[in-house]
Amino acid sequence: MAPVTLAEDIRQRLGECSPAERKVGRVLLAGWPASGFETIATLAERADVSAPTVIRFVNRLGYRGFPDFQAALRAELDERNASPLTLYTAGGYGAPTEDDSVDRTGPAGLLAYGREVFTSAVDRTLAEVTPHDLERAVQLLADPKRRITLVGGRFSHLFAQYLGLHLMQMRDEVRMLPDRPVERTAQLSSLGRRDVLVVFDYRRYEEDKVTIAELVREAGGRVVLFTDTWLSPVSTQAEVVLSSQVGAPSPYDSLVPTLAVVETVVAGIVAELGDKAHGHMQGGEETARRLGLT
DSSP, X not given: OOOOOHHHHHHHHGGGSOHHHHHHHHHHHHTTTGGGGSOHHHHHHHHTSOHHHHHHHHHHTTOSSXXXXXXXXXXXXXXXXXXXXXXHHHOOOSOOOSOTTSOOOHHHHHHHHHHHHHHHHHHHHHHHSOHHHHHHHHHHHHOTTSEEEEEOOTXXXXXXXXXXXXXXXXXXXXXXXXXXXXXXXXXXXXXXXXXXXXXXXXXXXXXXXXXXXXXXXXXXXXXXXXXXXXXXXXXXXXXXXXXXXXXXXXSSOOOHHHHHHHHHHHHHHHHHHTHXXXXXXXXHHHHHHHTTOO
8 A cells, every 4th residue: 555644644643642643633733734834832832732742742753762763754845745856866756566677668668658657547546545535526426416616637627627527518507717817716705605616736846726715614514635645735614635646657747547436436326416517418429419519
């Protein structure tokens, strides 16, 4: 299995902690990741516990002390913020092969390496998506009373469009968030309780996505996030978080596992809408036929 992020490790271990230690964990998660770089005294004061309680909490996580915990957080953030250039410079990108003697050069070697990396990444990704998150994403995106708005990033906007095009074939009230400032402002200003924002945001996260998600939540809407294992900052605003592995044979993060998650969500929406999806698709096909677009 892929390494668990520090934030996820804290969430999973809260049940093992004493009540005082849980206070420390919740304070850390509420301000993550900046809270991890505060002093022991500051964390203890904010959590209303003693300094030794903070130390016991990080010991429970497996760290020798608070500096050890902060060093691990710095290393994770370096990885979280890695660019294709830094990955290229560092080398060793992608997933490790079971046999380091495998030749990754040439067509045959590259195909074998790609098969191993992508198969493993898709398998781990789908294994780590919880049934509850998948079910809730399908419910929100299939609800005909809700309006769907999708937005992505530098590369991930392609997946926002891909999911949006599928949704448009199955239901009404689906739109992409426009790029032009006046149109974008107008759409965001009209958000309300029936809106669902779908965000695709991967490492080297884009700051505007957090603001957009905040606007949706403030208006009473819901946020569905597709992201990587390090989790976009949008995760603090999201009702549903669907994370994916991004390991690849190149320095560029792979979105192959993300596509697998998207198509799994689409399959769930088709099943949820049933005859309504079928009827909507028939209507679209008839319109396209009359326009000569088929």
